[in-house]
Amino acid sequence: MVLLLLYVDDMIITGDDSTGISDLQQYLKSHFEMKDLGNLSYFLDLEVTSNPDGYNLSQAKYASDLISRSVITDTNVASTPLDTNVKLTPSDGALLSDPNLYRQLVGSLAYLTISRPDIAYAIHVVSQFMSAPRIAHFTVVLRILRYVKGTLFHGLHFSINSPLILSLLGCRLGW
Known part of the structure; x- marks a missing residue:
């Protein structure tokens, strides 16, 4: 093949x-x-590395560039992409005066989910407000960015021993 x-x-x-x-x-x-x-090492903002255990995919450089483009200037990081108690609605607070940055950040974060399924649900939540984002929605996007900032090198691992097993690098899921 x-x-x-x-x-x-x-x-x-x-x-x-x-x-x-x-x-x-x-x-x-x-x-x-x-x-x-x-050998493949970088393709469409995906970094590919191999080791004896298998292959790793990450988007660390893409994520780092995204954080640099955002409005985050502090060093704070978040331990989770989304607060478990967050309940966003279309009428949360004032509308953003310029929704372009919100849309750009959410779109870029959606591309990041290629190697970061741990943020997929949070991106799903904030993407529902693309037509009329509000300050509360933007605050959640900033939290997601702070989470990504603290987990830059997370990604996917494809095991050489079991090609159908997919696990997250640097992330422990406790379902």
């Missing part, structure tokens, strides 16, 4: 057939200008 993932001008070729991969690379090189950058 040979798999090709293509996004604009970025490509990943992988599979279990090394001859097939090599043949595909040669075919593509004969028709397109391309460079072989070696």
Whole structure:
């Protein structure tokens, strides 16, 4: 099996057939200008590392850049992405005068859920208020960002021993 993932001008070729991969690379090189950058380490803001236990996916640089773009200037971090007692409604407090930053941050945080399923529910909650975000909603977004700030290097681990097992790096879920 040979798999090709293509996004604009970025490509990943992988599979279990090394001859097939090599043949595909040669075919593509004969028709397109391309460079072989070696083993996968970074693709679409996903950082990929391998170790003897398997593969790790994270978006630490993306998350760090997102925090830098946000309005957070303090060093505070949050221990959870969402307060368990939070109950947001469409009429919580005053409307934001400029909802653009809210929308940008929530959209960026939604992309971060690729490697951070631990924030998916919190992002689901705040994304419900994209059309008319309020100050209370923005406060929750800031809490999510503070949580991400304290857990920058969390991500996904794909075990080499069991390809169907997915676990969170640096995170313990106690359901």
